[in-house]
Amino acid sequence: MNYNGFQELAATNQWSAIWPELSMAGIGLLVLCLDLFLPSSRKRLIPLVAIFGQLALLAVLVMGCGCATESTGPLFGGMIESGPYTPYMRAFFVLSSTLVCYLGVSYLSRQNLPRSEFYLLTIFVSGAMMLLVQSSNFVMLFVSLETVTIGFYVLVSYCRYSPFSLEAGLKYLILGALSSAILLFGIVLLYGAASNPALAQSTTDSMNFAALGKFIAATPEEPLVLVGAVLVLCGICFKIGAVPFQIWVPDVYQGAPTPVTAFLAVSSKAAGFLVLMNLVAGPFAALSKLTVPLLSAIAIITILFGNITALGQRNVKRVIGLSGIAHAGYLLVGVVAMAVGVALAPWAIIFYLFAYLFASFAVFGVMVHLAGVEDEIQEIDHYQKLAERQPFLAGVLAIGLGSLAGIPPLAGFIGKLLLFIAAFQAELYTLLGAAIIGVVISVYYYFGWMREAFFIKPALPGDEARPSYPMPGAVGIIHKLTLGLLVVITVLMGLFQRGIFGG
């Protein structure tokens, strides 16, 4: 047997290149050890360790973002390859995970649920997402994707005593497993086609994105390749909640604990999009005749479906879920523009994801504070007269929702603008039209939510019969600071974009 190959592979095992992922795993293991060995009176330390550990990691990552990042080439025998977006996405996932842990603190104490496993799973899932967006091999992609998904199965059904949470967990489990199976089947077809020695450019390393890309470029008409690529794209569309694979989104978003809903909406979606970008620009680059019309059609129906179905919803978690489908549609427009070859498109997507992160967590922060013990039943009516009773929360809500709707001068507006510019450069006028119609529709339900908080409705006959919702207590100073910071960043990202991504 030839061991030189092993030696070459071992030389690419640069553990130092994935230090952020290793640190995430380290923080997770530390939380686990603390949970095991601390006396129960000191268990309050655990969330602090989880949050401040990740904050420290985030600080180091953000400082590293400014430096020029050299592409390291394929690592671990072609399993991992960090691209130009990797530093930003690492910071994105760590930030999102920190905020989920932060929201989890108040949520878990209210629901009286076991604490440390929540932080542990969140941190591990985020670490797996950081690996997922760098994977350049289908084996690595699938393994890290499964780490993410299995973590989410537990997190979604974390509220074990709530039938809603269990129902959401079961639905997510079944549909997630189905989507993983579809994805895997696509991978297998591609693997089989690419290792067929009768075809041009066949390869022995047919799971590798680079080798697979070369093979597909040589034989783009091979039916197995086309079917495989479509199935892989379908599997990813399941994860990002694009129509027609959106069926799980509203129920799971409603039933999952609110911090987990935020985690699903922000991190899980972002990871799915980064994978989609890697695939569309990498191995499927030669298939743009297939991917562009397919993803365009999906984007149009996703935008319209998400926005139109969100119109009639009264439950705020369902509104967020369905509007999240619409956001996935806008982002798909960016992916299509990227497949056409617009250089701006990937950066527009990343900017949009960051804007979405800050705005979503502002809204979720308000939701977690206002939610009662029954977490699933958060109706829009709960927000009545919010501006009168808690003006700070109402302001945060307004800015968060405004950014999600894309109102200038907030970050969401610039994100949408960048995506639309990318679509315009790619000459995708139909998509652009659908996206603009979608944005106009979305204003209705975002502003309906805001109206509930700000404007006092005239009393109608029969209003006395409606229950009035008790308002929770005042907002703590830390919660105020966190939400204030999110809002300030949302506004600043809308005003000053230069310097965030180096232009």
Next chain:
Amino acid sequence: MELVDYLPVMIQLLLAAVIAAAILIASHIFGQRARGNYASDSAYECGMLEESKPHPKFSVKFYVVAMLFILFDIEMVFMIPWVLIYRELLSVGILSVWPIFFFLGVLTLGLVYEMKKKGLEWER
């Protein structure tokens, strides 16, 4: 491998189907007919009346232990390739010990977690 090489498998599958069909058809043709009654439909337990439902409920502890067993079993499966190739890797100067020690360490931590969370206590 050509498709022809799988012919024995095909023959075996056909044979199995033919034999099963032949037995069923033969018993249908030659067998004695009887009207079904309670006794003939019930599960046969040495002539005794059945004592419980045919699908007994297992204690959930059984599943916990079974799951833990499968977990550690599969983790052992991951070790086997490493054991087989360890010496060769060492001879070409690749240190594969520390990664596997880390892996084992995480496993041990999982075991400690299970014990601390009383996952292995039968009487509870």
